[in-house]
Amino acid sequence: xxxxxxxxxxEIPREWYNLAADLPTPMQPPLGxxxxxxxxxxxxxxxPMNIIEQEVSSDRWIKIPEEILGILYKWRxxxxxxxxxxxxxxxxxxxxxxxxxxxxxPGSHKPNTAVAQAWYNKQFGIKRITTETGAGQWGxxxxxxxxxxxxxxxxxxxRISFDQKPFRRLMMETWGAKCxxxxxxxxxxxxxxxxxxxxxxxxxxxxxxxxxxxxxxDETGQTRYSLGSxxxxxxxxxxxxxxxxxxxxxxxxxxxxxxxIGCAGGGSNFAGxxxxxxxxxxxxxxxxxxxxxxxxxxxxxxxxxxYDFGDTIGMTPLLPxxxxxxxFVPPPIHAGGLRYHGIAPLISQAVIEGLLSPRAVHQIECxxxxxxxxxxxxxxPAPETSHAIAAAIQEAQKAKEEGKxxxxxxxxxxxxxxxxxxxxxYFAGKLQDYPLPEELMNKSLAAIKNLPxxxxxxxxxx
Amino acid sequence: xxxxxxxxxxEIPREWYNLAADLPTPMQPPLGxxxxxxxxxxxxxxxPMNIIEQEVSSDRWIKIPEEILGILYKWRxxxxxxxxxxxxxxxxxxxxxxxxxxxxxPGSHKPNTAVAQAWYNKQFGIKRITTETGAGQWGxxxxxxxxxxxxxxxxxxxRISFDQKPFRRLMMETWGAKCxxxxxxxxxxxxxxxxxxxxxxxxxxxxxxxxxxxxxxDETGQTRYSLGSxxxxxxxxxxxxxxxxxxxxxxxxxxxxxxxIGCAGGGSNFAGxxxxxxxxxxxxxxxxxxxxxxxxxxxxxxxxxxYDFGDTIGMTPLLPxxxxxxxFVPPPIHAGGLRYHGIAPLISQAVIEGLLSPRAVHQIECxxxxxxxxxxxxxxPAPETSHAIAAAIQEAQKAKEEGKxxxxxxxxxxxxxxxxxxxxxYFAGKLQDYPLPEELMNKSLAAIKNLPxxxxxxxxxx
Numbered sequence: 015x016x017x018x019x020x021x022x023x024x025e026i027p028r029e030w031y032n033l034a035a036d037l038p039t040p041m042q043p044p045l046g047x048x049x050x051x052x053x054x055x056x057x058x059x060x061x062p063m064n065i066i067e068q069e070v071s072s073d074r075w076i077k078i079p080e081e082i083l084g085i086l087y088k089w090r091x092x093x094x095x096x097x098x099x100x101x102x103x104x105x106x107x108x109x110x111x112x113x114x115x116x117x118x119x120p121g122s123h124k125p126n127t128a129v130a131q132a133w134y135n136k137q138f139g140i141k142r143i144t145t146e147t148g149a150g151q152w153g154x155x156x157x158x159x160x161x162x163x164x165x166x167x168x169x170x171x172x173r174i175s176f177d178q179k180p181f182r183r184l185m186m187e188t189w190g191a192k193c194x195x196x197x198x199x200x201x202x203x204x205x206x207x208x209x210x211x212x213x214x215x216x217x218x219x220x221x222x223x224x225x226x227x228x229x230x231x232d233e234t235g236q237t238r239y240s241l242g243s244x245x246x247x248x249x250x251x252x253x254x255x256x257x258x259x260x261x262x263x264x265x266x267x268x269x270x271x272x273x274x275i276g277c278a279g280g281g282s283n284f285a286g287x288x289x290x291x292x293x294x295x296x297x298x299x300x301x302x303x304x305x306x307x308x309x310x311x312x313x314x315x316x317x318x319x320x321y322d323f324g325d326t327i328g329m330t331p332l333l334p335x336x337x338x339x340x341x342f343v344p345p346p347i348h349a350g351g352l353r354y355h356g357i358a359p360l361i362s363q364a365v366i367e368g369l370l371s372p373r374a375v376h377q378i379e380c381x382x383x384x385x386x387x388x389x390x391x392x393x394x395p396a397p398e399t400s401h402a403i404a405a406a407i408q409e410a411q412k413a414k415e416e417g418k419x420x421x422x423x424x425x426x427x428x429x430x431x432x433x434x435x436x437x438x439x440y441f442a443g444k445l446q447d448y449p450l451p452e453e454l455m456n457k458s459l460a461a462i463k464n465l466p467x468x469x470x471x472x473x474x475x476x
Numbered sequence: 477x478x479x480x481x482x483x484x485x486x487e488i489p490r491e492w493y494n495l496a497a498d499l500p501t502p503m504q505p506p507l508g509x510x511x512x513x514x515x516x517x518x519x520x521x522x523x524p525m526n527i528i529e530q531e532v533s534s535d536r537w538i539k540i541p542e543e544i545l546g547i548l549y550k551w552r553x554x555x556x557x558x559x560x561x562x563x564x565x566x567x568x569x570x571x572x573x574x575x576x577x578x579x580x581x582p583g584s585h586k587p588n589t590a591v592a593q594a595w596y597n598k599q600f601g602i603k604r605i606t607t608e609t610g611a612g613q614w615g616x617x618x619x620x621x622x623x624x625x626x627x628x629x630x631x632x633x634x635r636i637s638f639d640q641k642p643f644r645r646l647m648m649e650t651w652g653a654k655c656x657x658x659x660x661x662x663x664x665x666x667x668x669x670x671x672x673x674x675x676x677x678x679x680x681x682x683x684x685x686x687x688x689x690x691x692x693x694d695e696t697g698q699t700r701y702s703l704g705s706x707x708x709x710x711x712x713x714x715x716x717x718x719x720x721x722x723x724x725x726x727x728x729x730x731x732x733x734x735x736x737i738g739c740a741g742g743g744s745n746f747a748g749x750x751x752x753x754x755x756x757x758x759x760x761x762x763x764x765x766x767x768x769x770x771x772x773x774x775x776x777x778x779x780x781x782x783y784d785f786g787d788t789i790g791m792t793p794l795l796p797x798x799x800x801x802x803x804f805v806p807p808p809i810h811a812g813g814l815r816y817h818g819i820a821p822l823i824s825q826a827v828i829e830g831l832l833s834p835r836a837v838h839q840i841e842c843x844x845x846x847x848x849x850x851x852x853x854x855x856x857p858a859p860e861t862s863h864a865i866a867a868a869i870q871e872a873q874k875a876k877e878e879g880k881x882x883x884x885x886x887x888x889x890x891x892x893x894x895x896x897x898x899x900x901x902y903f904a905g906k907l908q909d910y911p912l913p914e915e916l917m918n919k920s921l922a923a924i925k926n927l928p929x930x931x932x933x934x935x936x937x938x
Contacts, residue, residue, distance in 0.1 A: 016546050016547065016549050016550050018485075018549060020482065020484065022482065023480075084478050085478065087480060088478050088480065088557070088854060095550070099624070117579055119854045119856070119891075121893070158854055161850070161851045161852075161854065162852075162854050180896075180900070181893070181896045184896040184897075184899050184900050185893070185896065188847060188850050188851075188856050188892075188896070188899050189851060189854075189856075190851050385650060388650050388651055389650075389651060389652050390623075390624075392550060392581045392620055392623065392624050392651075393581045394581070394647065394650050394651075429581075430650075431583070431643070431647070431893050431894060432893060434642075434643045434646040434647065434650070437646050437649070438642070438646050441649055
């Protein structure tokens with residue numbers, strides 16, 4: 015028999031875990047354009063107040079409303095698998111486990127927060143949610159969630175993805191969302207960009223600007239904006255992943271995890287799996303926790319800890335985070351979800367506190383890992399997920415060299431069925447390991463040199 | 477809470493159910509070109525003998541080997557969901573349940589038999605399996621299964637699909653299979669067709685010929701052919717679906733199912749869900765069992781019961797089945813898996829015995845049903861699956877008109893993430909309800925007029 019651990023309905027976690035409550039240093043607040051902390055009220059036109067309360071909460075445990083559990087229950091608890099065939103192929107003494115978040119209808123972990131955000135918006139009387147999407151994972155998860163909750167959903171999709179990835183757009187439309195190419199003619203931000211450059215491929219930064227503008231300028235007051243990663247409440251909603259894993263490991267009497275791994279772009283799937291284990295580490299457990307990022311976008315391994323904008327054009331509040339500078343444009347790796355200049359403030363601070371051991375991996379090693387995984391464990395990984403698999407294989411090989419029976423756990427954040435063109439290029443020998451564009455990085459870092467620096471943290475590399 | 481019924485590892489069915497044991501009339505044998513029954517030995521170069529034994533077995537229950545269960549356990553038992561949101565949208569007093577076969581890594585029910593066939597081939601010492609695929613569902617399921625069992629897999633993919641559906645091909649390649657466009661230059665059958673028509677789009681019939689030729693001409697004797705539907709052993713392997721459902725319904729104390737529905741091309745997903753319920757019907761249970769087919773390919777509702785070839789060019793033995801004639805080419809509906817001229821002999825005979833109530837539905841009604849399902853239940857259906865949903869909605873509306881609390885069960889055979897172009901056309905208003913090409917059907921029926929007729933059945937429409 016394969017080893018697969020399930021939980022039944024009664025075992026689904028009923029509270030989210032908030033790492034902010036346990037970090038040795040309190041979280042630094044987001045800052046406004048004047049350099050002063052942004053008050054919750056100032057965000058009220060962007061997000062509903064119940065979500066803002068979660069964003070700033072320092073409660074350790076936050077109850078998951080029954081109605082949200084009812085929807086998550088469509089595909090949760092997700093299975094925890096032991097990668098027996100992969101272990102065998104590697105000849106490792108390590109036991110490798112993966113949490114399978116690919117079983118949600120949109121195919122990734124993203125609906126864990128999309129459902130929660132849609133539900134809180136609806137509770138607050140909101141009728142319509144706007145968002146941006148790059149590759150389309152997030153947009154499709156929010157479209158799915160809004161369909162189930164009866165909300166309107168409008169997605170600004172980066173033009174180049176809109177043109178190149180019609181299937182992701184079609185998923186959103188099938189779930190009833192409106193999806194437009196960004197920049198669009200529907201917002202001032204979009205029109206301004208199009209006037210300057212009618213042929214622009216768009217960017218996530220522009221799409222964020224349009225989605226926020228569409229939310230805050232709706233005169234009915236019934237529209238809000240939703241973000242799929244980076245922010246504290248998003249990390250919070252994802253912790254159901256790691257909390258389930260703890261119950262699953264207990265069920266099979268697996269007492270101690272040695273290594274916890276997740277890929278990290280904005281950071282939400284990593285945080286979701288890892289934060290409940292980071293809590294153990296804070297009180298002394300010996301666990302290595304590894305967020306994995308692309309070598310060509312090394313936010314945590316190379317970026318300083320600084321205040322920076324969340325978007326490219328500087329519309330959002332300043333967030334305290336590891337960043338390569340908000341103007342940094344990573345090379346066109348296939349893991350679109352990992353091409354982000356910054357990373358979640360909660361993860362950034364955990365890095366600074368020495369709780370995490372970030373690691374960068376190259377694209378080709380990731381595809382090698384993904385193909386080995388598909389041919390042993392049977393599920394085709396998303397390009398983002400392959401970064402976690404590559405690190406897990408590195409750790410399994412290390413355990414083999416050391417002759418140690420380690421327990422390695424990683425998050426299988428999503429399947430790759432909508433992203434097979436990367437595999438095609440890999441098989442054709444046309445993929446490359448993009449080097450870090452050092453000059454570009456230094457330029458974008460220079461541009462944020464004068465932004466405020468976070469205070470009151472143990473250490474920092476700026 | 478949503479209603480979702482799971483089974484744990486100990487509850488997975490350990491035997492397949494063989495309807496052939498219970499049909500009132502014994503099954504008619506396949507015939508050779510001479511009109512005489514084909515003996516098992518004659519099939520020995522095509523299939524391994526352990527599978528041939530299953531094909532001709534009349535045992536009611538056949539043990540599922542532990543190793544097969546071990547692999548199926550990666551995603552089975554699959555969930556049974558109650559479609560509460562769909563019921564609400566329809567305002568029906570009916571309780572609608574669907575078995576979710578889309579959760580397998582290739583996204584459909586197909587691996588239930590692909591894993592079993594790969595395993596039996598391996599047991600028999602076979603190293604390499606050949607098959608054909610049209611739209612790609614079957615080819616990807618077999619590629620997946622061969623990867624997990626360490627067998628080589630070669631897929632002949634109909635040229636037009638090979639060109640138009642690169643993602644299905646990429647799935648197969650990611651799982652390590654070799655996939656070539658058919659007709660290919662690798663077989664006599666392929667070369668002959670290419671000589672006559674170098675620009676042919678190919679057909680399933682040609683691809684079957686190539687796959688069989690490649691298997692039987694391998695001089696090492698270590699290659700066999702595999703078929704994903706139609707044959708008795710394929711239906712057998714799929715019955716795990718319905719056997720699980722019976723346990724799941726018992727768990728929630730749902731004592732009586734009134735209507736059982738599955739879409740049917742070759743018939744395997746329908747048979748898998750329905751046959752265990754047909755067994756109850758044979759001994760008197762009052763259940764309506766509805767295989768659903770496209771109006772433009774009405775095999776069961778319009779085709780006579782006759783001996784006919786399984787493939788287009790007449791290479792296979794003659795099978796007793798409802799058929800539109802093996803030269804019938806259905807209109808290009810998006811449900812590629814339902815564009816087959818015949819249907820499984822077991823299903824055909826059950827139709828003749830009056831155990832099934834076949835129904836034909838139009839393409840646009842199916843897309844309407846699929847979109848309603850996606851926006852209420854959250855999963856995007858495959859075009860084939862939408863035929864089952866359309867019939868389930870018809871039944872739910874009938875229950876509403878009659879004011880009856882019926883229990884309706886259907887098979888959600890696969891997700892539509894690899895088949896979104898049909899949705900695009902539907903939203904753009906570019907889909908049509910193809911009328912049945914009567915003239916073409918009459919021509920292809922005339923061509924089989926002189927083939928043998930099955931004997932010893934209760935009734936028949938020829």
